[in-house]
Amino acid sequence: MSCGHCKLSCTGRVGHPSATYQYYVCRGKLPTVVSNREQHCPSRLIPTQQLDDVVWDDLCLVVRHPQVVAHELQRAQAGDWVPQELRRRQASLRAVSVGISRQQARLLEAYLAGILDLATFELKRIDLQRREEEVLAREREVVAQGQRLVAVENVARSATEILDQLSRGLEQASFEQRRELVELLIDRVVVTDDAVEIRYVIPTTDASTHTRFCQLRKTISTRLRILWLMAYPA
Numbered sequence: 001m002s003c004g005h006c007k008l009s010c011t012g013r014v015g016h017p018s019a020t021y022q023y024y025v026c027r028g029k030l031p032t033v034v035s036n037r038e039q040h041c042p043s044r045l046i047p048t049q050q051l052d053d054v055v056w057d058d059l060c061l062v063v064r065h066p067q068v069v070a071h072e073l074q075r076a077q078a079g080d081w082v083p084q085e086l087r088r089r090q091a092s093l094r095a096v097s098v099g100i101s102r103q104q105a106r107l108l109e110a111y112l113a114g115i116l117d118l119a120t121f122e123l124k125r126i127d128l129q130r131r132e133e134e135v136l137a138r139e140r141e142v143v144a145q146g147q148r149l150v151a152v153e154n155v156a157r158s159a160t161e162i163l164d165q166l167s168r169g170l171e172q173a174s175f176e177q178r179r180e181l182v183e184l185l186i187d188r189v190v191v192t193d194d195a196v197e198i199r200y201v202i203p204t205t206d207a208s209t210h211t212r213f214c215q216l217r218k219t220i221s222t223r224l225r226i227l228w229l230m231a232y233p234a
Helices: 048-064 066-078 083-112 118-166 175-185
Strands: 010-014 022-026 186-192 195-203 223-231
Touching (some): 048 175, 048 186, 048 195, 066 118, 083 118, 118 175
Antiparallel strands (some): 010 022, 186 195, 195 223
8 A cells, every 4th residue: 555645655553552443654654764754744544444445345346347347458458449440451451452463563564565664664663562561561560450459358358257256255255355355456555635546456367366466576467457546535
C-alpha cells in the first residue's frame, strides 16, 4: 500500500494499546529519522477496516466478472481491431497488390511493343516497384496485427478461466484465504485523499496461481498488469 501524495509506503497502526481502532498511516507522517523527509506528508489516517472492505469488494467484482478484464486487455493490446476488420483490410491490400501486378504486366508489354522507351519504362517500373513494396509492408503489418490479436485472445481466455476458478467460494473465504487472494491478485493499493487506486496482476497460467506477485517482480511474463481506478472515501 502506498500514499498517493508522497509515494511512500503505508503501515498499519493501532490508535492506543488498549483501543481497537486501527488505521493505515503514510511513512511520510513519521519522524524525519524514519521517513527521511524534511516535511511531513499531508495525507490523512486511513481506517483499516473501511479500506480493507473497499479493496475486497472490488477484488470480488473483478474475479466475478472476468469478461471485463478480458475486454480491457483486448482493447489495450489490440486497439479497436476485430477479425472482420482484419479480413477486410487484408482483402483490400490483396486487391491493390493484384492491380499493381497487372500494371507491371501492361508496362512490360508496352515496352516490348516499342510504345515506351527504356528511360520511361525504368521510371514507371521503379515507381510500381516502390508501391508494391509499400503494399507488402502494410500486408505484413496486418498479418502481425492478426497474430497479436490471436495471442491476446488466448491470454484473455486463460485469464478468464483462472478468475472463474478463483471466484468459487468467495463468500465462505476465511481471513487467511482472503489475504492469499489479495496477495495473488493485487500489486499495489494507492490512496490519495478520497481516491483509491487498485493495481491488479492477473494470473494467466495455472502455475502462476501458486506464486505471489512479490516473487515475480523480475519475471512477470505470466501475469497481466491492470490498473483499476475507483473513487471511495478513504
